Amino acid sequence: MLIAGTVSAASVSGLTEAQCVAMKNTHIPALRIGLPTRGAVITTVAIAGQPVETHCKLEGQIKPVDPKAPDIQFQLYLPLVWNGKALQLGGGGFDGAIKGADTARLAPASVPGALKQGYATFGSDSGHQGGVSDASFTLNEEAWNNFAGAQIKKTHDVAVALIEQAYGRKPSRLYFQGNSQGGHEALAAIQRYPLDYDGAIAIHPVYNVVELHMAGIRIGQAVYNTPGAWISPAKAALISNSVLSACDKLDGLTDGIVANVDACRAAFKPERLRCHDGKDNGDLCLSDAQLPLVEMLSKPVSLGVNLPTGDHFAPWPILLGADAPALVSVFGSGADKPKPASSNIIISFPYMMGDQAVRYEVMRSPDYDSLQFNPAQHSTRLKELASQVDNDNADISAFVQHGGKLLLMHGTADMAVPPGNTLAYYEKLKARFGEKELHQFARFYLAPGFTHSSGPFRVSWDSLGTLDKWVDHGIDPGQQIMIDTNKATAGREMPLCEYPQFPKYKGQGDIKSASSFVCTTD
Known part of the structure; x- marks a missing residue:
């Protein structure tokens, strides 16, 4: 035609x-x-x-x-x-x-x-x-x-x-690249239309959208329905700075980045920030109403309903190096329940997205109050939506047999889409193909200090060049390098390590050069 x-x-x-x-x-x-x-x-x-x-x-x-x-x-x-x-x-x-x-x-x-x-x-x-x-x-x-x-x-x-x-x-070659919702679309492309693509790059992919939005609803309800639970920007900074003080040095270098997140889990406990009598005594401590919110976010979040990828969502890295602005995006800038868009109050981002999904996708009613939403009462509709929009299928055999290659990347400090979510999908791929076979066509990288779009280490990475060399020339990705684009630290390098490794400073050498670090699990 x-x-x-x-x-x-x-x-x-x-x-x-x-x-x-x-x-x-x-x-x-x-x-x-x-x-x-x-x-x-x-x-x-x-x-x-x-x-x-x-x-x-x-x-x-x-x-x-x-x-x-x-x-x-x-x-x-x-x-x-x-x-x-x-x-x-x-x-x-x-x-x-x-x-x-x-x-x-x-x-x-x-x-x-x-x-x-x-x-x-x-x-x-x-x-x-x-x-x-x-x-x-x-x-x-x-x-x-x-x-x-x-x-x-x-x-x-x-x-x-x-x-x-x-x-x-x-x-001769066609690639898909996206981050966030675009990362979700990258996984949709290779799962649904595998013969159309030779390679894909999915950066902090929202592949199970419905589950993320239900987690956002639970967060919003915890923040806005519980008197005294809201955590102010000043207290968000307290949390961020306290974690950094305890965990920054665990990767061999005090540079404002928490790279050894596994060690950080053991090194910092939020209870140390508790106000002495449990009451809200100001910006230098957390009350007994606020600590449960921190605890909720730092563990798998209960969805209140069993959906295709389970009944919990991945924990947020609230205690693993996220900076204060990233924490504020989750708590919002005020304790009041969400107001119209004209309000100067910034509401919780995960809740805002979940609220949209509940009002328009689930309830089909723009005036519905999602702070009263009970997911268990709408299980059938939520599962229907998930079957339509989510892309958690680990059987990408057709894409692999076509010669396709996949690069996954997620920031360790992402408070919009927690990195554990992408890790969960990678583990599903590993269970489906086995680690050795998976390594032939997929790589998963964790970027320390990178949030959803900024953070202490704002990543730039030549993922397209890496993918093209792998697909078109058979050149293994090998050691990747990420470059910081934050104004104050622009140009500093660090290895972008394959999961489960992190970049550790060797103890000597230029701290702005990737060659001074080694990828390790120790």
Whole structure:
């Protein structure tokens, strides 16, 4: 089936500006897309990135079957000099916007951008427009199904059709990279559409979304329904600084980063912060109403319902090196129950996301009070949602047999999606394939001091280069290096160690150089 409005194909390695402009109003028939749509159309074409990364930028819409459903808005970036490969990029939160469809996630400043390397890159808004913390779109079934994973295939197929039109052939390699919700989408891509991808990078992936949101509800109820439980920003700093004082040195170097998290579990106990009489006596201690909240977060969180991945969610690293801002994002900036969006009070982020899921996905009622939600009473609906959106299947045999490679990474200080959650999925992979076989196609890295997007060590990492060398040239990932992008410590290096190892300072050498550290479990 020919694409309406086609232009003469460029040479395999190149695309002219004239050929780019001629792609405007191109229509992709529904038969070229592997899931039901009414086809797709290019709406905007532009030459961009001059003079360094000149490329053809296409914007378009994938039309839904349900005329009341939103379009899938997508972007495709075509370099004028193409390396023959493509990179699909994931979104964040509840999506609702196209998140940086032109650049690899967390790439170091010293590494040329994906477009400059010659990759065609693309991404979508997942099938609706709105804020990353707005789940109102889920009231439309097709919009929900798109977010739950269908948009990944639809966007992929449209992009590949356009790439083939532009360059005269399909990509020789196609990778997916994403973090957070985008990491969830990366795992969805290889589990649901394994033959479409040669490799994937999933950074702090929210692969079991429903379970995470139920944990967020439990956190919100503990914070807002229990008088005196809320932990102020000053007390969040107390917790963070106390953990750092006890655990920073356990990796051989006092540098503001807790790398030896296993030793930290034994070295710090929250009871030492208890107010002498258990009452809230100010910012230098925790009351008997606040300590249970810390305890709840530092252990597997009960969901109040048995879901596909269990009845508990992974513990948050509240006592393992998370910085004060990351803790505040979980506790919120005020003790009052959540108020309208116009309020200056920042509410608990895990609760905010769970609240959206409960009101729109479960109860289908925007006015419902999720602080009164009892998950056990809605077990059937929650399991239905999990079956639609979660991606916890460890049997990725089809992807592996296709030659696919997987890189997993998570920050040890992530208070938005706890690292233990990704660890749980990695352990499922290990149980399915065995450690030796798993090592042939998957690697899991833990980044000390990295939260969901910042933290004491704000990671940059050439994951795309690592993946491509592994897939295309058979070069084993070997020792990885992460580079800090925090302004005060920009440029310092540290090994990005394979789980269960951590980077330990050797006792001598430049503390900003990865060569001065060794990956170890001791």
